[in-house]
Amino acid sequence: MTLKFTLSLGAGLLALGLATAQAQEPLKIGVVSVLTGPAAALGQQVRDGFQLAVDQNGGKLGGVPVQITIIDDELKPDVAVGKVRSFVEGGKVDFVVGPVFSNILGAIAKPVLDSGAILISPNAGPSTMAGKACHQNFFVTSYQNDQVHEVLGKYAQDQNYKKAYIIAPNYQAGKDSLAGFKRYFKGEVLDEVYVPLTSLDFSAELAKIASAKPDVVFAFLPGGLGVNFVKQWSQAGLTGKVPFLSAFTVDESTLPAQQDAAVGMFGGMTWAPNMDNPQTKKFVTAYEAAYKIVPGSYAQQAFDAAQLIDSAVKAAGGTGDKDKLRAAIKKADFTSLRGNFKFNTNGYPIQDFYLVKVAKRPDGKFQTEIAQKVFSDYADPHAKDCALK
Amino acid sequence: MTTGLLLVQILNGLQFGILLFLVAAGLTLVFGVMDFINLAHGVQYMLGAYLAVTFVALTGSFVLGLILALAAALAFGLALEFLVFRHLYERDHLDQVLATFGLILLLNQGVKIIWGAAPLSVPVPEFLSGNVALIDGILYPTYRFALIGAGLAVGLLLWFVVDRTRTGMLLRAGASNAPMVSALGVDIRKLFMIVFAFGTMLAGFAGAMAAPILSVEPGMGDTVLILAFVVIVIGGIGSIRGAFVAALIVGLVDTLGRSFMNDLLRLFMSAPSARATGAALSSMLIYLLMAVVLFLRPEGLLPSRGRT
Numbered sequence: 002m003t004l005k006f007t008l009s010l011g012a013g014l015l016a017l018g019l020a021t022a023q024a025q026e027p028l029k030i031g032v033v034s035v036l037t038g039p040a041a042a043l044g045q046q047v048r049d050g051f052q053l054a055v056d057q058n059g060g061k062l063g064g065v066p067v068q069i070t071i072i073d074d075e076l077k078p079d080v081a082v083g084k085v086r087s088f089v090e091g092g093k094v095d096f097v098v099g100p101v102f103s104n105i106l107g108a109i110a111k112p113v114l115d116s117g118a119i120l121i122s123p124n125a126g127p128s129t130m131a132g133k134a135c136h137q138n139f140f141v142t143s144y145q146n147d148q149v150h151e152v153l154g155k156y157a158q159d160q161n162y163k164k165a166y167i168i169a170p171n172y173q174a175g176k177d178s179l180a181g182f183k184r185y186f187k188g189e190v191l192d193e194v195y196v197p198l199t200s201l202d203f204s205a206e207l208a209k210i211a212s213a214k215p216d217v218v219f220a221f222l223p224g225g226l227g228v229n230f231v232k233q234w235s236q237a238g239l240t241g242k243v244p245f246l247s248a249f250t251v252d253e254s255t256l257p258a259q260q261d262a263a264v265g266m267f268g269g270m271t272w273a274p275n276m277d278n279p280q281t282k283k284f285v286t287a288y289e290a291a292y293k294i295v296p297g298s299y300a301q302q303a304f305d306a307a308q309l310i311d312s313a314v315k316a317a318g319g320t321g322d323k324d325k326l327r328a329a330i331k332k333a334d335f336t337s338l339r340g341n342f343k344f345n346t347n348g349y350p351i352q353d354f355y356l357v358k359v360a361k362r363p364d365g366k367f368q369t370e371i372a373q374k375v376f377s378d379y380a381d382p383h384a385k386d387c388a389l390k
Numbered sequence: 391m392t393t394g395l396l397l398v399q400i401l402n403g404l405q406f407g408i409l410l411f412l413v414a415a416g417l418t419l420v421f422g423v424m425d426f427i428n429l430a431h432g433v434q435y436m437l438g439a440y441l442a443v444t445f446v447a448l449t450g451s452f453v454l455g456l457i458l459a460l461a462a463a464l465a466f467g468l469a470l471e472f473l474v475f476r477h478l479y480e481r482d483h484l485d486q487v488l489a490t491f492g493l494i495l496l497l498n499q500g501v502k503i504i505w506g507a508a509p510l511s512v513p514v515p516e517f518l519s520g521n522v523a524l525i526d527g528i529l530y531p532t533y534r535f536a537l538i539g540a541g542l543a544v545g546l547l548l549w550f551v552v553d554r555t556r557t558g559m560l561l562r563a564g565a566s567n568a569p570m571v572s573a574l575g576v577d578i579r580k581l582f583m584i585v586f587a588f589g590t591m592l593a594g595f596a597g598a599m600a601a602p603i604l605s606v607e608p609g610m611g612d613t614v615l616i617l618a619f620v621v622i623v624i625g626g627i628g629s630i631r632g633a634f635v636a637a638l639i640v641g642l643v644d645t646l647g648r649s650f651m652n653d654l655l656r657l658f659m660s661a662p663s664a665r666a667t668g669a670a671l672s673s674m675l676i677y678l679l680m681a682v683v684l685f686l687r688p689e690g691l692l693p694s695r696g697r698t
Contacts, residue, residue: 037499039609041507171669195669196648199613201604202409204402204534205645211528212395228509228605236514236603238521238529258509258605294508 027068028314031088031118032303033081033099033109036073039225042254043101043299044073047123049292050300051098054307057287062307063314074100078108085109089116095320096121098306101299103127103146103174114138117323119330121310123303128177131349132386140330140348142306143298144271145381146174150181150221152269152354152375153246157217159375162244163188166215168206170226171195178221178248191215196226203230207237215243223249228258235262251359253297256367263359268369271350272301272339273357275370281338295368301338308335341378347387351380394525399649400642401524405534407641408541409600413614414621414633415548416592422628422694423565423585426479427486430470430493431593432615438463438594439601439610440501443510452515452602459598460591467590471583479582494612502608512601533602540599544592548630561585565628565694620676624683626690635692640676647672 032051035044048071055067072088074081081100088094089112097113098121100106106125113120119138126145130136157165165188169175179193191213194206210218222230227250234240245266253274256263274285274295284304288296296304309330314320316329333344345351354376357369417431441462446455474493478486514533521529552558564571564578572578597611604610621640625632651672655664683691 036507037502039507039509039607041502041608042509045507171673192652193665194652195665197669197673201613202402202406202645204405205399205649208395208398208402208528209649212392212398225509225605225607225610228511228607229603232511232605233531233603236519236521236531236533238531254508255605258511258607260511260513 025065027066028062028096028310028320029068029070029092029094030062030310031070031072031085031094031097031099033072033074033085033097033105035076035101035105036071037075040076040101043124043224046254046297046299047099047101047303050288050296050303051123051307053284053288053291053300054304054311056291058307058311062311063316063319065314065319072099074102074105074109076102076105078104081105082108082112086112089113089118094118096310098123098303098310100125106130110136110139119326121306123306124299126349128381128383131347131381132383133388135347135384135387135389137327137348137389140309140344141350142309143302143350144352144354145349145383147177147181147184148354148376148379148381149248149269150178151185152356153219153248153267154182154185155375156267156269156356157182157186157219157246158188160217160244162186162216164191164213164215165189165217165219166191166194166210166213167219168194168196169221170198170200170223172198175221179219182219186219188216196222198226200226201229203233204237207233207239210243211237211239217244217246220245220247220250222247224255227251228255231255231259231266232262240265251369253295253368254299256359256369257294259359260367261361263367264361266359267372268357268359269354269375270298270357270369271352271354272298273355273369273371275368276338276340277371278338278340280336284338295366297369305335305337305339305342308337309333311335345380345384346389347381347384348389349381349384351378353377354379394528395649398524398528398530399645401530402649403642403645404638405538405641406645407638408538409596410614410617410621410641411634411637412541412544412596412599413593414618414625414637415544415630416589416596417615417618418622418625418628418630418633419548419592420586420589421622423561424479424582425565426475426586427483427490428475428589429487429490429615430497431589431618432611433494433497434463434467434590434593434611435597435600435614436501436606436608436611437466437497438597439512439604439606440505440510440597441594442512442598442601443505443606446512452512452518455512456595456598460595463594463598464587464591466594467587468583470590471586475586476579476583498608498612507608509605509607511606512598514602531603537599537603540595544595545630545634552630557581557584617676620680622690624680624691626693629690629692629694632690632692632694636690640679643679644672644676647675651675 034047072084096119101124103125122141124143126141126143131145169178251263251266312335313329317326343351356372358372360370420428441459445458449455518533518536520532524530621636625636652668655668
């Protein structure tokens with residue numbers, strides 16, 4: 002009796018095993034994003050933007066069902082590398098999508114790429130991986146970081162501003178930012194200010210700006226720094242007196258807190274929620290319905306990353322043939338929310354960049370809107386250092 | 391650098407100092423009277439800001455929202471005292487640090503679940519939203535003056551309660567010898583509960599008052615907590631007067647350092663290296679100040695009486 006039972010159980014399990022093997026193997030995708038700490042607002046957009054594209058495709062990408070694992074990098078490189086390594090070593094992973102921040106990308110790139118998985122960054126675009134450290138399995142659906150700061154420098158130069166006051170946090174990305182601005186701005190820099198990443202009160206800096214009377218201010222103050230600065234800027238009566246150009250300081254992740262104080266301020270980006278094409282209209286409507294907030298570039302780039310995977314898996318007929326898959330990804334044969342989008346030899350995009358301006362919508366919500374095109378088909382200069390063809 | 395700008399920056403420094411005092415007052419009260427290290431003071435400050443966001447939006451009035459937020463912060467303080475803190479009074483400092491650090495993690499995650507991770511804000515109340523023109527055409531926000539007023543009022547109130555009332559007398563007595571006060575028939579537990587809840591409310595008040603000028607986000611209390619500790623260490627632990635003086639000094643040193651360090655260094659350095667050194671040095675200034683004070687007067691500038 003016992004033997005018989007065991008046998009039949011074994012047979013049953015065997016049959017079950019065969020049945021799963023016959024069903025289509027799902028695409029295994031890891032989404033690495035920051036979901037704890039103050040930066041979680043950005044990470045959630047990446048997660049949700051990606052998920053939205055998958056949901057709209059009925060849980061499939063390229064006709065194959067997907068199995069998504071969400072990995073919270075906690076914005077700590079050591080944590081990220083531990084979690085990601087155990088994930089990619091845990092079995093055949095097809096794609097890793099993430100992260101938001103460049104320092105995390107630096108930590109996870111090696112374990113992911115060593116495992117043979119394809120790494121798609123929906124936001125971080127460091128200069129190193131665009132140049133010498135480029136990799137055939139690494140793609141970026143955002144931009145090369147410097148380009149966003151260059152947009153504002155170019156615009157300030159085009160406007161013929163003579164005197165600029167520029168401000169950024171005192172860390173590597175802050176220094177890169179101001180260097181990017183100055184690459185195109187040829188006027189006089191009255192003062193170049195580096196503030197601690199933990200700054201709360203900017204009244205000292207604002208008083209200096211008011212007394213220096215610059216033609217233009219450029220700021221790179223991401224997250225809470227930007228919220229504090231922008232609110233205090235308007236309270237100090239500077240709104241409308243000095244043009245305010247910025248990078249990652251006024252966007253959909255900070256606007257719910259900045260609100261009216263940010264209206265009329267400028268940023269640089271490759272896309273805005275009011276971009277005039279049908280796919281963007283559909284995306285923004287669906288995203289707002291699902292997540293109750295206005296999507297920013299983070300969500301948009303993650304959505305495009307999912308569309309990219311969808312198009313490539315479809316064209317290559319699965320992920321079995323890596324060379325075929327890579328060739329299909331390079332074609333970027335999908336309808337980007339940005340419209341114009343193609344890959345350079347280094348896996349970074351060649352695309353248009355815009356000056357965007359903060360506006361209040363009729364429904365009372367805030368968003369960035371396209372003001373004018375600053376660069377067309379702009380490729381980053383690091384591609385020449387990349388050995389890939 | 392003009393005299394006008396210098397005056398404005400001194401005002402900015404005093405104003406930042408007052409903001410720090412608002413946060414540090416509750417911390418030094420609890421630390422001084424109860425000998426309790428409350429790392430959760432920062433998250434209580436954060437919670438005050440979040441409560442202000444909710445209640446101001448709900449009532450549409452800043453004053454009404456502020457009052458409701460204070461009441462809620464007080465209730466929350468009482469609940470925390472009942473659930474957590476009362477079990478820690480007898481324990482040593484390490485246990486208190488561990489438990490209150492746990493509260494930081496819990497509450498930071500908690501506000502994220504309830505209010506979301508994105509930064510929020512409270513609009514500046516209409517009647518305080520204007521500017522006052524100072525020298526050189528520099529405008530100064532009216533709300534900042536209100537903040538200075540609120541800080542001074544809190545300072546006065548605390549001084550009055552601690553130095554001039556019967557409760558204050560018991561507090562001071564309890565701080566120097568709790569068992570003796572208890573033996574005299576005073577319910578020391580109840581006294582501690584009141585002090586603690588009041589401290590929480592002060593933290594909440596600071597958070598609510600800071601909400602219109604600062605970003606309301608998870609973790610906003612952590613930076614402030616460090617600054618508040620610097621203030622009470624410089625001022626002398628448990629001393630309200632010390633906290634007040636130290637907060638003003640820290641505010642002034644930090645603001646003036648950020649404003650003029652570059653110009654000062656540029657007198658004998660090239661511009662780029664002055665910039666790099668200035669940025670590094672000005673963000674270190676208050677910690678250097680703390681080190682110097684600890685070296686010269688380990689008990690702080692104005693240590694509270696009755697403590698050794």
